[in-house]
Amino acid sequence: MTTSQKEEWGSRIGVILAVAGSAVGLGNFLRFPGQAAMNGGGAFLIPYFTALLLLGIPIGWAEWAMGRYAGAKGLHSAPGIMGIIGRGSTARYLGVVGVMIPLAVAFYYVFIEAWTLGYFLKYLTGGIGIDPSAPIAAQSVVSTDYYNGFTGTTADGILFTGDSLFTVFCWVAAFAVNIYLIYRGLSKGIEKFVTYAMPIMAVCALIVLIRVLTLGTPDPANPERNVVNGLGYMWNPDFSALGNFQTWLAAAGQIFFSISVGFGIILNYSSYMKRKGDVALSGLTAAATNELFEVGFGGMITLTASFLFLGLSGTAAAVATGSFGLGFQTLPIVFAQMGPWGNVIGAIWFLMLFLAAVTSSLSMYQPAVAFLMEALGIARRQAVNLVVGISVVGTALTLWFTAGGVFWATLDFWVGTFLIFVMAGVQIIAFGWAFGIDRGWRELHVGALIQLPTVVKFVMKYVAPVYLIVVFVGFCVQNLPASIRQIGESPPAQIALGLIGVTLLGLILALRIGERRWRAAGIDLDGRHPIAGETD
């Protein structure tokens, strides 16, 4: 066993940017506008902000408070934290999900991160070969072919042959960046990186936004394709959509996955805060930063740019292809129409996406590193080596089983969606009911820079759990049958599920070891005693 120095954030703003960086990802720029356009346009923002206020921010606050509380008792991983908050081994073992989610999501997320790096490098060196003078249909073929070749979506194993090795190179580079920063540690690695990356992302987003909003009417032959109509495509409200449960489900889902609650990441990050470090305003600021990138930038750039060059039908078709179709197949066509500045804007856009992806993926490795350190009593370097080993296996499978994206879509559904609902439910119920809402409320206000309205307490205890359960049931009814059917029919989906099972088993075994160590070290791992200065 080794003793390691306690890690801590270097500054108040550092932890906020780290959590915000974790939240701001590809979904802010690619998924949000598509979801809004398909679910009532501007009217979508009503259920969206409702979910933000009743679900996202309250659960986030609970995570911040729980993490800081358990961190003061010496535990920094989701199982350790949940055991303290939930007062026993049931919550502790459910907390394993909070290590599993970020680790398994990283298996495929860094692969997608590699796409952004690859596209950035291509735009830096002349683009992906789209001829803007060709008919749009022909440009679409070039863009789709490049995407299919780069992501290996046409066949398994294709990325390890011929030209596709560029993809593998990009993955190695992206993975190396992550691991280097994780090796450096919390303050010198993650915090330092996000302190530079977040402002750079904001500047990149601002440059692209200004460019898009000043394009006017780029094609005089199609005067209806102008900036105002492009904004209208996304923002014109269709209030009839509010009567559709699907709209409310989509809005809650977008909020939920966008602000990174339920991942186990905020729990881990906040556990390194000072005992009297603010969590109330910090949690709100991290959420506000995410919303700025999502609504302020994502809601203004992506579909507007597409509308200007591809018109109504082209943009509707792009939205129907989903986030990745929009980001990696449609936008390259848009950049090609921007003339000599197209490659520059494309490079800035994909650099921004790459930075957004790195700040997110960094946060996915850290919880597993912290868990292995404190469960097995190993040093950070050894824990990182273990995480690298596990990730290489997980990602190698992702890189091999690329056909149709079934493998990583299975991971995304079961770990990156289903289990997040479970983990968020465990957290908000543990906070409001096991830990106790009155105690949780006091904890939330220790060192707080703002006083929260009392109604938030009611929301955290009753509204958020009920809201979450309703959304979860709706999600299951809508998606589970097809996903279960796919597992029965697709060997890659079965392998993905097997990978999830093996990873979960390994983490549970590590927790068994950790429990023995924590008890031996005299840690109050069942949260039986209040911490110094706390009135129970």
Add this chain to the structure above:
Amino acid sequence: MRPGGWFTLIISTVFVWSLAIWCYYRILTAAPEEPEVTLPPESLGG
């Protein structure tokens, strides 16, 4: 764009920008955190 589109665009954008500016103003003008010495439990990582 219809008036309803302008309305939702302006309200939403003003909301997210105002919230972010207010939050960062409060964070950046708050008193600095007091240094804190905490001893970690022996033989634990993290």
